[in-house]
Amino acid sequence: MTPATRWFTAAAVAVLALTVIAQVKAQKVPKPDFKQYKRIHQKALDLIRTGKAQTAVKFLAVVEEKLPRDVETQYMLAVAQCTLGQADAAEASVAKALKLGLPVGRIIGGSHNGLDAIRKRPLIQRLLKQHGKKPVHGPMVGSLSGTRATVWLRTADNATVQVEADTVPPTPGGKVSAVVQARREHDFVAKAVLKGLKPETKYTYTVAIDGQENQAARQQFKTFNKSGEPGKFRLAFGGG
Numbered sequence: 001m002t003p004a005t006r007w008f009t010a011a012a013v014a015v016l017a018l019t020v021i022a023q024v025k026a027q028k029v030p031k032p033d034f035k036q037y038k039r040i041h042q043k044a045l046d047l048i049r050t051g052k053a054q055t056a057v058k059f060l061a062v063v064e065e066k067l068p069r070d071v072e073t074q075y076m077l078a079v080a081q082c083t084l085g086q087a088d089a090a091e092a093s094v095a096k097a098l099k100l101g102l103p104v105g106r107i108i109g110g111s112h113n114g115l116d117a118i119r120k121r122p123l124i125q126r127l128l129k130q131h132g133k134k135p136v137h138g139p140m141v142g143s144l145s146g147t148r149a150t151v152w153l154r155t156a157d158n159a160t161v162q163v164e165a166d167t168v169p170p171t172p173g174g175k176v177s178a179v180v181q182a183r184r185e186h187d188f189v190a191k192a193v194l195k196g197l198k199p200e201t202k203y204t205y206t207v208a209i210d211g212q213e214n215q216a217a218r219q220q221f222k223t224f225n226k227s228g229e230p231g232k233f234r235l236a237f238g239g240g
Helices: 002-025 037-049 053-066 071-083 087-099 103-108 122-131
Strands: 135-140 149-153 159-167 176-182 191-196 201-208 213-214 219-221
Touching: 002 053, 037 071, 053 071, 071 087, 071 103, 087 103, 103 122, 103 149, 135 191, 149 159, 149 176, 149 201
Parallel strands: none
Antiparallel strands: 135 149, 149 191, 159 176, 159 201, 176 191, 201 213, 201 219
16 A cells, blocks of 8 residues: 555545544434423524424433423424424324413414424314414503503414404593504514503403404503603513
8 A cells, every 4th residue: 555545545534533423413412401491492492493403303302201291392393393394293293282282372373483384284274274363472562651552463364453442441432443464574463553542541452353353351451641640550570
């Protein structure tokens, strides 16, 4: 063997060794930190977003063994399987998540991002048909003042959203309404601004999506004081 041949042989062996090491590292499955539950699914999502969906599936399999009834694990598993093109497996994971109690809104919302690969399959289409005229997320009240309030919500698809509010108890001229469009280009978010409200007044409100009314017992809010007048309010913070 000539010196040149030996050099090329050694180089080839070195490249092969580095390739094997890289593959071993790529296949290494991170260990879930069960002491920090919220971090588990953040880690799974990070693996999916960085092109390691197969590793995410293996990672979530470890989590599922420890937490067999965890709905978030099934949801994230479905997202990873969608990324890998495993539509049948993803649909089965979604079905299991629903059976374990995951809110339908999570699945419908996820069908726009993460679960979009199975949006046209029978399970998601059935959910859209049954729940398509209900809010996916919300409604929530924000930007509250003495004379106006904004009601935020997300729909399952393009829709016309009407929000109607009335004073508690109802009074002449107390009813106000707003109509907005929820569209894909705005992530199906609707922001209905109710104007002409009365200061320091309690209101109840209803939301209609494409004509179907949705009302919950606690869909109420109270306006602030008249602009320029002092008043008291409570402020709360939450962590996620």
